[in-house]
Structure formats: C-alpha cells, structure tokens
Amino acid sequence: MNETPGTSSFTESAQQQGVRPPAKIGVLLVNLGTPDGTSYWPMRRYLKEFLSDPRVIETNRVLWWLILNGIVLTKRPLASGAKYRTVWNEELNESPLRTITRAQAEKVAAAFASRSDIVVDWAMRYGNPSIASRIEALAAEGCDRLLVFPLYPQYSASTTATVNDKVFDALKAMRVQPAVRTVPPYPVNPLYVEALADSIRTHLANSPWEPEAILASFHGVPQSYVDKGDPYQQQCTLTAEALRRALGPLGDKLKLTFQSRFGLAEWLKPYTDKTVEALARDGVKRIAIITPGFVADCLETLEEIAEENKEIFLENGGEDFSYIPCLNDSEPSIRLLTDLIERELKGWA
Template sequence: MNETPPAKGFAPESARLGVKGDAAGKIGVLLVNLGTPGGTDYWSVRRYLKEFLSDRRVIETNRVLWWMILNVVVLTIRPSKSGAKYRSVWNKALDESPLRTITRVQSEKVAAALAGRSDLVVDWAMRYGTPSIASRIEALAAQGCDRLLVFPLYPQYSASTTASVNDEVFDALKAMRCQPAVRTVPAYPADPIYIAALAHSIKSHLAGLDWEPEAILASFHGLPKSYVDKGDPYLEQCALTTERLAEALGPLGATLRYTFQSRFGRAEWLQPYTDKTVEALARERVKRLAIVTPGFAADCLETLEEIAVENKEIFLDHGGEHFTFIPCLNDSDGGIGVLLHVIERELKGWL
C-alpha cells in the first residue's frame, strides 16, 4: 500500500514541540516502612499514634465509636507510655528511632548496589510520619522518574499494612497532573532468597551463643482475627513462611513454631499469642528460648523493646534461664540481598 508522504515542510507536532515521545525517563524505587514518631515526647508520639490509629485499614470498627475511644482514651493515656518505651530504644546519636535509621540505611545500600544504573533512583518513606509517601513521590517525579516501583517492606500481606501503603500511594497520585506509571511489590512470604537469608541469620546468631535453644519462636505482628475471617491472607502467609523456614533450618527447624505479638484492645487477635506462649514454655520448664521476627524487615519498637526486653523478662521471671532475640535482617548483606532480589524481579520489562 502506498503511503501519502507528508506535506513539504510538515513536521509532527512532537518534533515541533521538541518532545521525544519514545524516550523513557527514570525509574523510581520507593521503599516504604510503617512509620515512627519524630521524637519521644508526648506530642510527637501523640501525632504519630493519631495518624496511625485513624487509618481505616488499621482500625475497622465503627468510626463514631472509635473516634470517641481514640480521642478520649487512647490519645490521652498511650503517648506517655509509648514515649517511655521509645526512649529505651531511641538512637540518641542521631535523635531518631531505630526504624528510621535502618530504613534510611537500607535505601542507601540498595542505591549503592544499583549505582551502575543511571536510570534508577532509590528513595524511602514512611506510611505514617515523615518522610511521607506523597513527598517522596513528588521528589522522585522532580528527578525525572516517569515510572515508580513501590516496595511496602512487609514480607506477608495484610490489608492493614501493604494495602494501606498502596492506598496512600494512589491518594498521592490523585493530586498529580502528570502521574508516573506505577507497580507495587507483592508479598513474598515463601521467596527462596528471603527464606535462605532468614535461615542464615538464625544459624549465624545461634552459632555465637554458648547454648542451644530448646524452642525457637517466629513472632509475627498480630492482627484481629476478624480481619482474617473477612479474607485477609496474613495468617496463611505467616504459616507458610514458618513452614519454609523450618525446612531451611534442617534439624533445628523441629523446634520452630509461630506466634503473634503486639495485640491491642479487647478483640480476639490471631493466636497463639507470643507473650502467653513464652510464659507457658517457661512454666513447662523450657530453659533456653530464641525468638526471631520474620515479618519485620527492620528492627523497631516491637522487636527491640517488646520482644528483646518485655518477653525476655516474662521468660526469665517464670523459670527460663537463657533467652536470645535474633535481630531482623535489617541492612545486613542478606537483608539487602533480599531487597535487591525482589526489586530486580519486579522491574523486569522496565529495565
């Protein structure tokens, strides 16, 4: 078929405007963790808790009833108690929470590992608190990113965590005239690289002790049972992670079981509860206990204070003799390897 040649002197509009329609911009990679207060004082913690506990993905109860409970009771009492706990684990040198420190370093190490790709820009954000998701998306767009990979740092999916991050991302995009194309990282509860990194971390940590645990608990953050009853896959994915981790640990895996921590309020949460299990094991004359927290990508208040301090005290007070907390993968070589593996997998077709 003969094509009619363009009229003499004609140029496509894109050319006349100086637009390169086939030129791709940069790709932004945004690591997102839960969040942290900006300080340990009453008002800093209160602001953080208000934002966190006002999220409808986190608290699904009647909004009017919850508003009363939150503003009259929770935000009056809890900031002081939580502030004291944050002070016990606070990074005083940098005046910030360990979660903020570790998440930033994770971002820096991922960026360094990908430094050979000039078309990639790596950044980080918090779902609650600062830096906000919206501010970092705007910053990435300003650096020429027309594609965005959002990485919620939760190996197991829950609507209260992963979906909440995605909600905030899409809300931020609503305010943008020129939106980047977006991908979000799915959960990776049984990813072989993730499981291998966990197993290596556990074995390496235990090798440094002069005793062997009789029991190992994989403690995951709790979730109201009603959320799972409504279809949340979190429980199933936590069980899957524990099953694959037990296999990777070999004979040591026979001592591994999963529990759930950090319950809040009077509703029934996923069981078995970590603190009750720790107490029961001590009463059953288990003398040596190790706890790992596979659902946390970075150490935070829930691991460094609730597990390493509170649950240690429970175990020792009820007859236990040796307790160890196995740190999260954090910014270790294995932890960064997991992040890079997932990022490279999810960027296929864009790179």
C-alpha cells in the same frame, strides 16, 4: 532518514515548554512509620495518624473516634514515648526503624549505582518522610515510572494495602502521574527464607548455649480480619513452614506465634507473650526468638520482644533468652531486596 510527520515540531514545542523526555524509574521503599520524637506531641501526632487509618482499626468510625480522641490519645502517647526512649537512636535523634530503613535504601541504591535510570528512595506510611513527599521528589527527578515496595514479606490489608492506598492518594493530586507497579508479598521467596535460616544458624553459632525452643514471632492482627478474608495468617504459616524445612533438624524447635495485640478483641493465636510464659512455667530454660515478618528492627522487636518478653521468660523460671535480630541492612537483606526489585522491573528496565 525520514522523520515521522509532526515529530520534529512536537519535540521543538516540548523543549520550548521545558518538557524533558521521561527516562527514569523511581523505586520507593516504604515501611510502617515512626514518630519524630518521644515526647507527648510527636507521639500523639504519629499515633493519631496510625490509629485513625480505617485499614488498621476496622470498627465503627464514630465510636472509634470517640475512644481514640477521648481515651487513647490522652494516655498512650506518654506510655509509647517511654518505650521508644529505651530503643531511640540518640546519636541521630530518631527511631531505629528510620535509621535502618534509610540504610537499606542507601545500600539498595548503591547496588543500582551503575543504572543512571533508576532512582531509589524511602518513605514511611505514617510519619516522615511521607509517601507523598517522596513521590513528588522522584517525579521532580524525572521518574515517569514508579515501583512501590511495601516492606512486608506477608500481605495484610492493614500493612501492604494501606501503603498502596496512600500511594494512590498521592497520585490523585498529580497532574502528570507516573506509571505504577507494586512489589507483591514474598512469604516463601527462597532468598528470604534462606536469609532467615542463615541468620538463625549464625546467631546460635555465636551463642554459648543452645535453645530448647525457637519462636518465630509475627506481628498479630485481629482474628476478625482473617475471618473476612485477609491472607496474612496463611502467609505467616507458609513462611514458618518454609523456615522450618530450611533449618533441617533445628527446625523441629520452631514454633509460630503472634505478638503486639491491642485492645480487647481476639487476635491471631498463639500469642507470643503467653507462649513465652507457658514455656518457662513448663520448665523450658532456654529460648530464642526471631521476628520474620519485620524487615527492620523497631519498637516491636527491640522493646517488645528483646526486653518485655525476655522479662516475662525470666520471671517465670526461664534462664537464658536470646533475640535474633531482623535482617536489617545486612548483605543477605540487600541481596533479597535488590533481587525482588529487579524481578519487578522486568519490562521497564
């Protein structure tokens, strides 16, 4: 068979220079972030990186720098560290989010074990392992294509967009950049909605009591972000509506709320903690809460919901409170993540 003119000499030259034909696809799962420890300085480093992101705090940069460095970072690391210690994985000396995200990546990698051209890794937007370090590692393994998976079912500029920002910041420093794709949000994906519905049904089937209300608590964002065009609230509503339908008659008990507000600005309503308090004061004795916007349990679910909101409910007259865990690294979760990855790899793999 005749060679294309110049092909042989090009190949020989490439081999002499140590250039290998690129043949792999890197899949990078990215979650929000985690401190490296619960003491003051690890917490301060993490909070400074997180709260310095202009996607997270959309306000006057000079004013916010003064507030952040003069007030927030002097007190908040100690308070946040105390909260993290209540959920910390002492055996591995790490946060639950790091433990679970690693497990998710390992199980997704196992699902693609028969594909030698796919390399699965994981990173954190804030903290370690950093996005840049894992992109470098994937490139070193011969990945010339990169699928970035921000682990957020609903899109917000303060979550999904900032992951993508950091990815492209890392690419700016690379001489040879991989081709890049990003996984879009999936607020009404059938596998996602059914996995949530099954987790609720399974959890309640193992409970000695039936809740009078079920809250679907999503992480909040300032109302101003939505006013500027962020689709987050709409996508959370779509998820709640789809979940309500999937639950059938049980779905009549589902209420949409938003948690984790910070500062004095108005955030998306209704607030989870205020709703929990109001339900208890109105005579509701039994509630359950699920957090559909989180793919892995973390401080905001294990401490804020399972501990703080439980305390609010019981102090205001409630009797039975149950937190329904995130999908984490369960079989339905890995099936969902794998399916989404396979969909986005079409044309590449």
